[in-house]
Amino acid sequence: METKELYxxxxxxxxxxxxxKKDMSDPxxxxxxxxxxxxxxxxxxxxxxxxxxxxxxxxxxSGCAVSQAxxxxxxxxVIGKDKExxxxxxxxxMGMIQGTAKQEEIEELDEAASLEDISRMPARVKCxxxxxxxxxxxxxEGKNTASAANGAHCSVQQ
Amino acid sequence: xxxxxxxxFPFFSNEKNKDIIYFDNAATAQRPHQVIDAMKHFYDENNxxxxxxxxDLSVRATKAYEDARHTAAQFIxxxxxxxxxxTRNASESLNLVAYSYGMSFIGEGDEIVxxxxxxxxxxxxxxMVCKAxxxxxxxxxxxxxxxxxTVEEARSKITPRTKLVAVTQVSNxxxxxxxxxxxxSIAHKNGAVVVVDGAQSVPHMKVDVxxxxxxxxxxxxxxxxxxxxxxxxxxxxxxxxxxxxxxxxGEMIEYVTRQDATWAELPAKFEAGTVNxxxxxxxxxxxxxxxxxxxxxxxxHDNALAVQLIEGMKLIPHVRVLGSPDGNAHCGIVTFTxxxxxxxxxxxxxxxxxxxxxxxxxxxQPLGAYLDxxxxxxxxxxxxxxxxxxxxxxxxxxxxxxxxxxxx
Numbered sequence: 001m002e003t004k005e006l007y008x009x010x011x012x013x014x015x016x017x018x019x020x021k022k023d024m025s026d027p028x029x030x031x032x033x034x035x036x037x038x039x040x041x042x043x044x045x046x047x048x049x050x051x052x053x054x055x056x057x058x059x060x061x062s063g064c065a066v067s068q069a070x071x072x073x074x075x076x077x078v079i080g081k082d083k084e085x086x087x088x089x090x091x092x093x094m095g096m097i098q099g100t101a102k103q104e105e106i107e108e109l110d111e112a113a114s115l116e117d118i119s120r121m122p123a124r125v126k127c128x129x130x131x132x133x134x135x136x137x138x139x140x141e142g143k144n145t146a147s148a149a150n151g152a153h154c155s156v157q158q
Numbered sequence: 159x160x161x162x163x164x165x166x167f168p169f170f171s172n173e174k175n176k177d178i179i180y181f182d183n184a185a186t187a188q189r190p191h192q193v194i195d196a197m198k199h200f201y202d203e204n205n206x207x208x209x210x211x212x213x214d215l216s217v218r219a220t221k222a223y224e225d226a227r228h229t230a231a232q233f234i235x236x237x238x239x240x241x242x243x244x245t246r247n248a249s250e251s252l253n254l255v256a257y258s259y260g261m262s263f264i265g266e267g268d269e270i271v272x273x274x275x276x277x278x279x280x281x282x283x284x285x286m287v288c289k290a291x292x293x294x295x296x297x298x299x300x301x302x303x304x305x306x307x308t309v310e311e312a313r314s315k316i317t318p319r320t321k322l323v324a325v326t327q328v329s330n331x332x333x334x335x336x337x338x339x340x341x342x343s344i345a346h347k348n349g350a351v352v353v354v355d356g357a358q359s360v361p362h363m364k365v366d367v368x369x370x371x372x373x374x375x376x377x378x379x380x381x382x383x384x385x386x387x388x389x390x391x392x393x394x395x396x397x398x399x400x401x402x403x404x405x406x407x408g409e410m411i412e413y414v415t416r417q418d419a420t421w422a423e424l425p426a427k428f429e430a431g432t433v434n435x436x437x438x439x440x441x442x443x444x445x446x447x448x449x450x451x452x453x454x455x456x457x458x459h460d461n462a463l464a465v466q467l468i469e470g471m472k473l474i475p476h477v478r479v480l481g482s483p484d485g486n487a488h489c490g491i492v493t494f495t496x497x498x499x500x501x502x503x504x505x506x507x508x509x510x511x512x513x514x515x516x517x518x519x520x521x522x523q524p525l526g527a528y529l530d531x532x533x534x535x536x537x538x539x540x541x542x543x544x545x546x547x548x549x550x551x552x553x554x555x556x557x558x559x560x561x562x563x564x565x566x
Contacts, residue, residue, distance in 0.1 A: 012562060012563030015562075016562075016563050016564075038502060038518060039501075039518060039519055039532045039533035040502075062500075062532075063500060063502075064500035064502035064503050064506075065499075065503045065562065066502070066503070121506075123506070124502075124506065
């Protein structure tokens with residue numbers, strides 16, 4: 001029942017009508033994130049100004065509802081914030097999925113907090129964290145173009 | 159459920175699995191108690207390191223292991239027991255052929271021919287050989303509509319440059335059966351050896367290696383209700399004899415000096431180290447079990463369920479079946495998509511109704527790219543599945559798009 005409720009609520013809306021799924025003409029950072037075995041494959045684009053503020057963000061690609069909705073929710077959350085704050089929120093998200101984040105931290109994630117149930121669905125963890133992991137690697141590497149691939153075999157339905 | 163075999167499977171009566179619909183048999187089958195009992199009996203009564211000890215117990219362990227080899231040989235109509243090499247699974251069997259035969263007998267400018275529908279385990283070993291030896295990997299393509307691989311296509315790709323043809327007998331995605339016998343004939347006329355991936359065919363149909371006229375056949379035990387970790391490579395004796403060992407170690411030698419060694423006779427030459435005797439005994443029990451069910455009866459049953467499933471899917475809007483529209487051509491394997499719903503979401507939604515199916519690329523990415531469907535959902539059935547399960551599956555499938563937020 002948990003899965004169905006999860007899908008029915010915010011997730012379906014972000015998957016079927018994503019606000020940020022579109023191309024970006026001149027992004028400051030671009031990174032491709034994939035779960036090779038699952039087929040989840042996104043390209044994350046961010047625009048960052050001189051004060052390290054994320055002024056715009058978008059994604060393209062394809063994947064399951066969890067991966068697509070999660071990255072859309074992430075962009076809702078981080079656009080308008082600076083890099084450091086975005087990283088802090090990404091770490092909270094990762095903590096939520098691993099079941100280690102505190103409830104008051106999780107509330108900071110806004111709609112993305114609705115993915116908390118994923119922490120009880122190991123098969124979908126990789127899907128949920130794809131966008132967040134890609135953003136973290138983007139900032140860590142500071143590269144303009146790279147690929148964030150998760151080499152481990154996907155645990156979904158094996 | 160009025161299926162006479164289900165009672166033999168402890169899995170289905172286990173409290174945790176009582177209402178589960180297990181439709182992931184192309185990945186691995188369940189085990190009847192006969193298999194589990196045979197393995198327990200081996201460890202309880204006959205366990206010793208086979209092929210080594212000089213005491214009676216070790217002789218018993220060796221006999222149990224070699225009896226399993228004999229049963230496996232009879233099962234696929236091998237001419238000699240020593241043509242059966244026990245491996246971990248079909249993947250290891252195919253790698254054995256690639257590392258031993260491929261790396262020794264494939265050279266620069268040679269061609270290896272595979273089909274576009276191969277599982278990665280029948281592509282990657284050949285990619286390795288081609289890269290190492292400067293050979294070329296050539297693909298036979300199938301019909302994008304029905305999945306059919308024609309003899310004409312094989313004839314156009316297999317040439318005197320071809321040294322090896324590796325082809326699956328049944329596709330793990332499309333369920334289609336390939337004309338392996340005809341392909342083997344074309345390959346032999348061109349002087350190539352033929353490697354058949356039987357991972358999906360051997361559990362579902364009678365396979366006779368002499369009738370197929372193949373040179374190698376690989377299959378896994380766990381897909382035909384045997385234990386995991388025990389598979390088979392069958393190879394023609396004359397070819398196996400001229401191949402170097404794949405793995406080196408215990409019990410595969412004749413003499414060893416400081417700088418050199420000579421190898422044991424078949425099959426020991428290819429079975430380095432302590433063998434998986436418990437696994438082989440389990441595999442033997444599985445072979446005996448499915449022979450008692452009857453391979454023809456299994457094929458008929460799996461086909462009937464696939465027909466029922468595919469005909470039901472045709473009535474559900476937005477559901478598309480890959481491959482032939484005729485369920486009789488699917489070997490119990492039905493791969494499908496639902497418009498607008500990612501296959502992982504299909505699998506997750508079905509999982510909430512206790513239905514187990516596979517979703518993803520099924521280790522056949524070149525086929526997914528060729529058919530332009532990188533990810534799909536797959537339901538695969540075996541002789542213990544029932545018509546009632548197919549009905550419940552279809553009832554659930556009807557609602558997937560609604561759960562995903564579509565108002566159809």
